[in-house]
Amino acid sequence: MTQTLASLPQFLATWARRDPDARAVSDGTRSLTWDELDRRVTSVAAWLRRFSFDGVRAAILADEGVDWVVGFLATLRAGLVAVPAFAPGRDDAWLAATIIDAAPEIVLTTGDKLLDVRALLDAAGVQVWRIVAIDTVPGDLFDLDEPDPADIACLCYTSDSVGVVITHAGLVDSAAHTAGALRLGDRAAVVVNWLPLCQMGLPFAVAAPVFAGCPSVHLPADRVRERPEIWLRALAANPGAVTAAANSFLARCPVPDALDLGGVRAVLDVGEPARHRAVLPGSGLRPDAHRAAYGLLEATGLVSIGDGPVSSGRPGRAVAIVDPVTRRSLPAGAVGEIWVTGPTVARGYWRRPAASAETFCALLRDETDAGEPGWWLRTGDVGFLSGGELTVLGRLENRLPAGEAAVQAEAVEATIERVVPELLPGSTVVFAVEDEVVVLAEAPGPLTCAAAVEQAVADGYRLRVRDVHVGLPGSLPRTVAGKPARAACREAYLASAPAVS
Structure with missing residues (x-):
């Protein structure tokens, strides 16, 4: 229509x-x-x-x-x-x-x-x-x-x-x-x-x-x-199913025996970078059905949908990668803040004029210098454009100090889970405390892996590890979408809450 x-x-x-x-x-x-x-x-x-x-x-x-x-x-x-x-x-x-x-x-x-x-x-x-x-x-x-x-x-x-x-x-x-x-x-x-x-x-x-x-x-x-099985059985019962879930949920979602998801059209990987590219193993899910997607409420939903699990595809509206300090657009391949403009961008925040102006009325220096200013939405997300396709790396607020550079906490988490496979997938959180990082994770049972985690972080990113805590399944606070709730995890750690002890 x-x-x-x-x-x-x-x-x-x-x-x-x-x-x-x-x-x-x-x-x-x-x-x-x-x-x-x-x-x-x-x-x-x-x-x-x-x-x-x-x-x-x-x-x-x-x-x-x-x-x-x-x-x-x-x-x-x-x-x-x-x-x-x-x-x-x-x-x-x-x-x-x-x-x-x-x-x-x-x-x-x-x-x-x-x-x-x-x-x-x-x-x-x-x-x-x-x-x-x-x-x-x-x-x-x-x-x-x-x-x-x-x-x-x-x-x-x-x-x-x-x-x-x-x-x-x-x-x-x-x-x-x-x-x-x-x-x-x-x-x-x-x-x-x-x-x-x-x-x-x-x-x-x-x-x-x-x-x-x-x-x-x-x-x-x-x-x-x-009980993720409820969702999986609904997918199997509806040929042509299109669905969405966070990557951390997909990575730890057990597939019941004899369940066939070969009829699923698309599983959109939303809400976080896709650190696990092979999801729902043994389910018969077609490889091309697992598709990365990017969106946010401030843009009224999905901005782009990719054809595979890495790139979020060609955006359906104007997207720029911007240096968050100079507010100038960056060339293809450069990493910066994702800015969005177009008819789906929301009007602003309810009864928050200052926050609305800062987030929804950003100006690109390139356009103002050319005398053609336009309003952009600052998403607070980090990524890059290559070949016209968008790849999302994480949140700007999740950048970790690493000498003169900065690395994404999401990338460090993916490395830890790859190097220490005994950890539960989609169950690692890294955040900064002063000039060091804390690693919280979950494992199926008691696990002594602090040294391996510290080595992975030091070798890959030259970050100083303050603490490593590995708890049992369910010990990390999570959002309603099944993702580890990063802010709640940090607050719980600083308060020495039992949930992450």
Whole structure:
């Protein structure tokens, strides 16, 4: 479908007319066709308009499944501003911080979560106009005005509870880029997702499928982290599956016997550099199905998708590699900060004008010298362009001092896991403490390898090692996507927390 419509609900209505009985969304317990999804979204949107108006913020505090998707699309359809989140009980500290910052007037949840939501709001001291149970809204249908493409569609919150302002136009453009790169509109693809829908899962697993008329299957992130087999079996059960996961999760994901993933179209390696290039061994996954991808909330999702596990491919929007000090662009092959510009770049941070100006309104010296300045997004990520393709190396904040040079912590972690194979893959964290580095890792059992780790770091990078701690599986704090939570690991180490002792 060509991109002539202005919002995701308009694309939804189009698929409801064109292919009403085809599967649209499922979550393991329920499934809706495009017609059923459109009717349900319109009913909830009409109900919301009874006690709200354009621009009112509505937080979605539901389990990530069919009802969550209905609630999100209904919020957009009603002209409200969605605040994607999840049901209480998973990360209530993040949830409370997000709700306090967004200050929504309405909360959407499900009937079985009403008491939990009320308790969370009371504890956070947040008052709302109305709490709506998505699954109990009556099935009334009313005509509603379409949102303006420039209107705010949603506030997506980062792991630090900073709201990113995304417009309808940005969400649709991001969906078009992702759907095109993954060929989601060829009627043979199925998006299978467990990434948080409040963050990168939203443009990947909600926006892109609705844009392309592609069915999506939603799995609970907390259960997949505990039992990856749930995700793998869903991939095997859906030929043409397109999915995404962090490399550290893929590297330590056990494959059940006799499970065949030969029908999987793509496993996008997102959220961190791909230090492990051979993933899901013995599963039958085609080598060309493992593809590196790069994206961030501030760019409304994926910026580039590669054809293999190393390069993230040719960016779908303008990308520059920039010296973060001089703010001048660097030549091909040079390593620098990744800057992005284009229609998918978010409007800024919610109620943070100074941070928005610094991050979203960066100026390239090359362009200002030429009298043609334009705004760029500073991603804070490090990488290089070669042959027009982008390779991501890590975060600027993760650079480690090594004499006059600097090295990426992500590269040091990859070296350690290669030199000391007894460590669990995707379970090593390196960070600086003053002018030395600390290494935290996990192993299947007691392991004495401090000397080998120190030697690998010294030989490869000339870094001084302050400390090495190797714990049992599960000892490192992790994000909801299964990656080691670097900041939390550092804080735990400095506080001598048992989790990393």
